[in-house]
Amino acid sequence: MNAEIEDAEDRLINKQAKNNLANGPTTPYIANLNSDENSEEEIPLEISDYYNSWEVRIADDTIQNANLSISRSDAIKGFVLMIFAVIWTSIMHISVKAAFARNPNLTNFDALSFIGYSITSFYFLAARVSGVTLNLFNFERRIGILVIVRTLASNLMNIFLFAGMKYISVGKSTLIFNLNPLFCMIIAFFALSEKITPLNIAAACGSLGGIYLLTINDSSDDGSGGTAILGYICVFSSAWIYGFIFVCVRLLNIRGIHQYVPPFYIGVMALGTTILVLIFCPSYIYLKYDFWDTFFLGLNGIGAICVQLFLTVAYKYGLASRLAICQYLENVFTLLADILIFSYAFTLTDILGIIVIVICISIPIVVHSK
Numbered sequence: 001m002n003a004e005i006e007d008a009e010d011r012l013i014n015k016q017a018k019n020n021l022a023n024g025p026t027t028p029y030i031a032n033l034n035s036d037e038n039s040e041e042e043i044p045l046e047i048s049d050y051y052n053s054w055e056v057r058i059a060d061d062t063i064q065n066a067n068l069s070i071s072r073s074d075a076i077k078g079f080v081l082m083i084f085a086v087i088w089t090s091i092m093h094i095s096v097k098a099a100f101a102r103n104p105n106l107t108n109f110d111a112l113s114f115i116g117y118s119i120t121s122f123y124f125l126a127a128r129v130s131g132v133t134l135n136l137f138n139f140e141r142r143i144g145i146l147v148i149v150r151t152l153a154s155n156l157m158n159i160f161l162f163a164g165m166k167y168i169s170v171g172k173s174t175l176i177f178n179l180n181p182l183f184c185m186i187i188a189f190f191a192l193s194e195k196i197t198p199l200n201i202a203a204a205c206g207s208l209g210g211i212y213l214l215t216i217n218d219s220s221d222d223g224s225g226g227t228a229i230l231g232y233i234c235v236f237s238s239a240w241i242y243g244f245i246f247v248c249v250r251l252l253n254i255r256g257i258h259q260y261v262p263p264f265y266i267g268v269m270a271l272g273t274t275i276l277v278l279i280f281c282p283s284y285i286y287l288k289y290d291f292w293d294t295f296f297l298g299l300n301g302i303g304a305i306c307v308q309l310f311l312t313v314a315y316k317y318g319l320a321s322r323l324a325i326c327q328y329l330e331n332v333f334t335l336l337a338d339i340l341i342f343s344y345a346f347t348l349t350d351i352l353g354i355i356v357i358v359i360c361i362s363i364p365i366v367v368h369s370k
Contacts, residue, residue: 048309063192063254065247070318073295076369082326085310090333092303094341099296105286106293108162111272111300113285118301119267119308127260136262143255150248150264153241155273160238167231171215174331176235178211181324183243188321191247200321204358207328213353214331215347243324249312259316263308308354322368328357 049163069079096111127134136144166175181204190195252262277284289297332354338344 007253015283018282019089035295063251068348072369073182075322076316078314078316078323079326079365079369081310081314083325083340085307085314085331086269086326086329087331087333088310090337092307093330094299094337095299095332097135098341099293099300101291102296103286103290104286105288106297107284107286109274109277109285109335110287110289110293111297112270114301114357115304115356116267116269116271116274116296117343118264118298119304120271121265123260123264123308127258130258130260132258132260133260139257143252143257144164147257147262147265147320150245150252151269153245153248154266155269156237157241158243160234160241164231164234164236164238169228170219173231173235174215175208175211177239177242178208178328178331179236180239180242180246181321181327182208183240183245184246184324185321187243187247188250189321192250192335194319196321199367200325203360204366207325207357210356211328211331213349213356216349217347229248229354234266244272244318246315250315252312253312253316259309259312262312280340322364325361325364328361332357340367 014283099111100106123136126132135307136147139147161173161177164176182201185194185196185200249262253259274285286293335344335350335354339346
């Protein structure tokens, strides 16, 4: 008899939880099955029990369903869009490098200001035309918090990366930062229930070996002992944060957030940072731009728009741990641009590194697209 009562209670709780999911969470009740049949007495469930059981279980089911619903065509779309995002990331880096090379007075804040202007204006207009709301108060509270966390993480990642690169060589900082796909796999395993397959681990480690071949000829020196350690910590932290960002983008897509919302707030924060710098440290921004300064920094801003768009949409169609590995291609594209634009000389290790990276990335793309 007790077993029948427990089964009936479970069915009623299940029905109430589904109604709450459809109509918004309210304080759930179950009937007192131990009382008289005609009794209308109800026993309130504890709110903490409700959220700790049904909300979490439903959230897990949503993630699992999103992971299982990825088709072969979706996987291909995700990889293609991610590669476009990586290409535009390389264009951003090349344009900034060209701007800094011809005008030493420019700073990172000049580049950041153009990113802020470009992203904020583009996604604001796109949202208005498309009728997409950008007001975080219109979203569920935890979704709004996730958007803010993703925005803060993007800026924090850049701060750590730029700080670390001041104290250790470009080659070592690049190698450490490119650990981010491996970190993404670990975070996605716990946060998104994504499987860590031997193929993905092997591909990421092999690609990292290719990055090492690309950076092995770096002859720049690290800082002194204390500052070098600080540099390693900063770059290592930026790699973890970047892996976390990929997971945030995937999670926001699973929750159905429009692709215009997260990039808009990244632009707002970049713009806000620029305004604060102009107020408190105006010497950190050059402002006296000529045509070529505006051209290269403007190209950097356009690149930021495209990167955010392609990156956000890509994670609608693929798992975070699978798509993150495409990030290794950025080093290949940037190196090729250095050769074509900045007359960088090819070496044997460069060629081997490119071959290793392309092979290691191509294999999982082909396998996961079948």
